[in-house]
Amino acid sequence: MNPNSTSRTSMPSRLLFSQQSEKWNSLFSNIRSFLLNAVLQVRILRKAYPGIMHFLIFWGVTIQVVGTAINLMQMELFVPFVELPFPRGSWYLAYELIMDLAGVAIVIGVAMAFFRRSVLHPKTLESRWDDLFALILLALIPLVGFTLESLRILTVEPVWSIWSPVGRALANLLAYLGMEASFASKLHPYFFWTHMSLGLILVASIPFTKMRHLILTPLNVIMHPKRKAGVLEIIENIEQAELLGVGQITEFSRSQLLSFDACVRCGRCEEVCPATLSGMSYSPRKFIKTHRETMLTTITYPNGKAEKQLLGGDISEEYPWVCTTCGACSNICPAFVNPIDEIIDLRRYQALTTGKLPKPVADVLRNMERQGNPWGMPAEERIAWANELNIKELTPGDSTDVLLFLGCALAYDERNKKVAQAFIRVLQNADVDFAYLGLDEACCGETARRLGHEYLYQMLAEQNIEVLSKVKFNRVVTQCPHCFNTLKNEYPQMGANFIVQHSTEFLAELTTFQSLGIKGSNGSRKQRLTFHDSCYLGRYNAIYKEPRSLLNMSNGNLVEMSRCIENSFCCGGGGGQMWMETDPNTRINHNRLAEVLDIQADIVTTACPYCLIMFDDAIRSKGLSEQLQVLDVVEVIDAQLAK
Ligand code: SF4
Ligand code: SF4
Numbered sequence: 215m216n217p218n219s220t221s222r223t224s225m226p227s228r229l230l231f232s233q234q235s236e237k238w239n240s241l242f243s244n245i246r247s248f249l250l251n252a253v254l255q256v257r258i259l260r261k262a263y264p265g266i267m268h269f270l271i272f273w274g275v276t277i278q279v280v281g282t283a284i285n286l287m288q289m290e291l292f293v294p295f296v297e298l299p300f301p302r303g304s305w306y307l308a309y310e311l312i313m314d315l316a317g318v319a320i321v322i323g324v325a326m327a328f329f330r331r332s333v334l335h336p337k338t339l340e341s342r343w344d345d346l347f348a349l350i351l352l353a354l355i356p357l358v359g360f361t362l363e364s365l366r367i368l369t370v371e372p373v374w375s376i377w378s379p380v381g382r383a384l385a386n387l388l389a390y391l392g393m394e395a396s397f398a399s400k401l402h403p404y405f406f407w408t409h410m411s412l413g414l415i416l417v418a419s420i421p422f423t424k425m426r427h428l429i430l431t432p433l434n435v436i437m438h439p440k441r442k443a444g445v446l447e448i449i450e451n452i453e454q455a456e457l458l459g460v461g462q463i464t465e466f467s468r469s470q471l472l473s474f475d476a477c478v479r480c481g482r483c484e485e486v487c488p489a490t491l492s493g494m495s496y497s498p499r500k501f502i503k504t505h506r507e508t509m510l511t512t513i514t515y516p517n518g519k520a521e522k523q524l525l526g527g528d529i530s531e532e533y534p535w536v537c538t539t540c541g542a543c544s545n546i547c548p549a550f551v552n553p554i555d556e557i558i559d560l561r562r563y564q565a566l567t568t569g570k571l572p573k574p575v576a577d578v579l580r581n582m583e584r585q586g587n588p589w590g591m592p593a594e595e596r597i598a599w600a601n602e603l604n605i606k607e608l609t610p611g612d613s614t615d616v617l618l619f620l621g622c623a624l625a626y627d628e629r630n631k632k633v634a635q636a637f638i639r640v641l642q643n644a645d646v647d648f649a650y651l652g653l654d655e656a657c658c659g660e661t662a663r664r665l666g667h668e669y670l671y672q673m674l675a676e677q678n679i680e681v682l683s684k685v686k687f688n689r690v691v692t693q694c695p696h697c698f699n700t701l702k703n704e705y706p707q708m709g710a711n712f713i714v715q716h717s718t719e720f721l722a723e724l725t726t727f728q729s730l731g732i733k734g735s736n737g738s739r740k741q742r743l744t745f746h747d748s749c750y751l752g753r754y755n756a757i758y759k760e761p762r763s764l765l766n767m768s769n770g771n772l773v774e775m776s777r778c779i780e781n782s783f784c785c786g787g788g789g790g791q792m793w794m795e796t797d798p799n800t801r802i803n804h805n806r807l808a809e810v811l812d813i814q815a816d817i818v819t820t821a822c823p824y825c826l827i828m829f830d831d832a833i834r835s836k837g838l839s840e841q842l843q844v845l846d847v848v849e850v851i852d853a854q855l856a857k
Contacts, residue, residue: 244436251550252432258548261482263330270323271352277316278356281309282413307377314363314380317356324353338481338499344423351419355412360384362405368398427478431549434476437469438550443541444699444754446558448707449668459562459666461523463508470556471513474506476549483543483553488784489536493800496536498543498553504528505556525560525568534560535572538802539664539789540749545780557789561666578793579667582674588661588793589626596625597652603638606649613686616641616648616720619701621694622657623823629830630823636852637693637717643855644724648691654681660700665790672708675700679710689713691720693848695751695822696788702755716751718821718847722760725767743770744815745847746806746829747782748822761821761847768850770817775809783809787824798835803828807836817843819850 250256255272259265284301301309327349331341363381368388375382388398420426441447449455460466466474483498484490490497508528525531537557544552564571565579581590600620608614618641624634641648659674678701682690690712692698702714743765751757758779765772777783786792786802796802807829810818820826829844 243440248436252435267323267326270319274316274320281313310377314378320356338484340479358409362409365398365402369395430476434473445703458566460559461563463512473551477502477551482546486542488802492802492805494536538784538791540784541753565666574793587622587657591626599631607652608649608685610684614649615688617687617690618648618650619690619692621697633846637848640852658697658700660696691715693717695748699750718761722763741770741816743772743817746820748825764847768854773813785825785828787828803832807832819845819847821847
């Protein structure tokens, strides 16, 4: 047998198998997402009051719709074509009880909604005519239904009426008020048709009112892209790609267009967006709403308007440049809308198609193109400071246990160089077999990618992947969460798969094995430490406990800020924001610093070079250097080792 023929037949079957398993995985992931978020409403329930309110209305309406459908099937219109043998006997009693309880759930949920809108009135809650219309309709349907039921009970007096407790109680009340069975039977048809009409109005209004979310939001829960959070969509075959970013509404993907319609305008994204909360004239909800309106006016009534440019038209050219890509909005959105995808598409259009970029963005991208780093420092200075530290430099064919990926911030920024030096000291202290790539290490490309220059990102990523493929290592360890997220989660889109750890993850493992010789706190906890979760380490990669476990080994007393862990508040430096000019009155890092001051911390710790720079900047500009220190977690460990 020709060996080549074997390989030719076996490859496609392997590929077929992997494609099939991908399809199954995607199907299971869609089912799981639907069950968790559309059926069990897990995301919606993250906020107690509106979560419970929505849960009661959703389940009340769902049960009532299913129950009504079962009831309709018993009607002459359907019998004998479809005759359900259900509900009968004791099942019917259970059915009556469940329908009654579902009606009560709707009434309570709607009452909570009215109370929220009229009394609590949260700042981000929008009120439009269809919000009120939906609530009035949802209130009337069960109320008329209960009255209808009570009239039936009063007329027929069935023995099972106790199983319709609300209808029974209402019938008793009507009888007490003097209503007789004959009058109840005359009223019954009016209430029956009113009830039917309200139900039909509800169904007919779905496409034209907020009620459309009954269909579109669960659909978006299933259809939204299942990329890992923090991973941007790759532009495949970028050299040949005809579309680089999005300039017109029709260029968004179908799932993006669906997501605009799935947004329920709940405002949860606005409540957590650092740009909105810091006073910038930006809101992710407004951003999505504008896209929806543009979609409706261009796609529904084209007349050539679909050609209209988004930027400079419905969306100002500056609008895409205030987002820090922190992920707080997409993480909280109950409808799984992800504004970051649209932000990046618009940035890509500006960076790769029109070239109309804000000056600081153009400068950073030029620095990266010319010098290979956002700082614009000469490439050869990348490791000048590290030469005296005797770090093993890998050349093709060499091997090591830990490949230390420095990243531009730790290589070029003066303050962060100290953090890199502290980490190297800790590794040397712990006898870790580590090495770095020296001048062969290129920028990971994250800044270029977040600023929309996908082409430059892919070029830098390919460069690094090629260098990494020529050396042997067990894992890559990096101190920068941006490099970490890119190497770990985004390089696989380009075919590179290796173990990547953040420095805190790696050190937490080491200390577990007592390799560092840190004995833990000596009991005299004097200083108040707090930890700021970086978005790319925490929210996107769920590394929360490792930095805290390291800090708990210090002599500091760890206190948490009000917004921490998954709900942490961005430092303002991500998504390329570190390079942008910002209005001193709307600085995100100042907003975050205020939280550190609120808990009277002596030291704010981070595990990200950008966060460190943003805090450093805020502390200096507020003149608080004497009162508050900012340190990387690794520096705390290094200091502990030195004791
Ligand atoms: S994008 Fe999501 S969180 Fe924001 S308003 Fe729409 S549904 Fe709510
Ligand atoms: S990613 Fe962060 S900054 Fe950007 S819109 Fe969402 S919450 Fe706002």
